[in-house]
Amino acid sequence: MYEYFYQKFLYRYLTRRLAADDVLFINYGYEEDPPMGVPLSPSDEPNRFFIQLYHRTATQVEINDKQVLEVGCGHGGGASYLMRSLHPASYTGLDLNSAGIAFCRVRHNLAGLEFVQGDAENLPFPDQSFDAVINIESSHLYTQFPRFLAEVTRVLRPEGHFLYADFRYTYAIAAWEAQLADAPMRMLSQRVINSEVVRAMEKNAQWWVALIDNVAPAFARSFAVVRGHRLVWGTYQDLQSRGLEYRMYCFAKA
Numbered sequence: 316m317y318e319y320f321y322q323k324f325l326y327r328y329l330t331r332r333l334a335a336d337d338v339l340f341i342n343y344g345y346e347e348d349p350p351m352g353v354p355l356s357p358s359d360e361p362n363r364f365f366i367q368l369y370h371r372t373a374t375q376v377e378i379n380d381k382q383v384l385e386v387g388c389g390h391g392g393g394a395s396y397l398m399r400s401l402h403p404a405s406y407t408g409l410d411l412n413s414a415g416i417a418f419c420r421v422r423h424n425l426a427g428l429e430f431v432q433g434d435a436e437n438l439p440f441p442d443q444s445f446d447a448v449i450n451i452e453s454s455h456l457y458t459q460f461p462r463f464l465a466e467v468t469r470v471l472r473p474e475g476h477f478l479y480a481d482f483r484y485t486y487a488i489a490a491w492e493a494q495l496a497d498a499p500m501r502m503l504s505q506r507v508i509n510s511e512v513v514r515a516m517e518k519n520a521q522w523w524v525a526l527i528d529n530v531a532p533a534f535a536r537s538f539a540v541v542r543g544h545r546l547v548w549g550t551y552q553d554l555q556s557r558g559l560e561y562r563m564y565c566f567a568k569a
Contacts, residue, residue, distance in 0.1 A: 330415045330418060340366070340393065344512065345364060345368035347511055359396060364515035365392065368515070370397075373447075375563075376478065378397070379401060381447055382404055383405065383448075384438075384444070384447070385406065385451075386448060387409070389453075390415055390418055391408055393449075394408040394430075397449075409433045412432075413432045416432040435450075435453070442470065443471065445471055448470065448477050450467075455481055460494055465499075472568070476568075477564070479564040480508070481562070482554075482561040483560060484553070484559050485559070499568070499569045501569050504563075505563070506563055508561050509561050513554050
């Protein structure tokens with residue numbers, strides 16, 4: 316029920332609130348120790364920790380000159396960065412949020428980059444269309460995760476790669492692992508990245524405070540701000556205590 320509400324209503328509301336401020340990312344971020352130091356342009360630097368999550372996930376394999384699909388592209392910041400820095404032959408960003416896709420089409424005007432409105436569990440692409448599929452901090456909202464995995468496999472070419480980063484609460488990890496094991500893909504790598512995500516959230520704390528303050532509706536600002544701060548702080552605490560586990564994966568189509 317929460318997933319349906321988020322995808323159908325809350326996500327569109329967030330786009331309306333955030334597009335005016337040119338917010339291009341909404342993920343928890345990633346930073347290593349020592350710092351990654353990924354070279355960024357001055358315009359990308361404010362989004363460093365969000366970008367680094369994309370960079371580390373996507374560079375698990377070589378995507379230069381490949382056809383790439385991102386499912387759950389949000390406001391397109393990751394798509395734009397990866398297109399400009401890793402130079403795939405083409406990059407397609409897909410999202411269920413029509414308002415977000417409209418924003419992406421105006422905001423990110425790059426050759427070879429396109430945005431499509433569509434459902435992660437019913438991808439609007441032919442079989443074997445892509446060399447790589449990227450999915451970052453999105454799948455926990457899907458109502459039929461195994462259906463999504465089947466669709467990823469369908470649109471990947473033989474030996475294509477699924478580059479994936481997301482989280483689950485501890486009570487859901489066994490089911491998550493079973494669903495991933497049942498997918499017709501072989502796991503090449505897996506690692507827990509809680510500490511890297513926590514580090515990014517700490518370095519980005521003021522950004523999160525400003526974001527929550529900005530998106531809270533005026534008629535319920537005090538309640539929404541307090542709840543928003545508790546939600547983000549709660550996620551931070553769960554990552555530290557391992558009540559929530561954030562993982563990064565690389566799969567190849569079997």
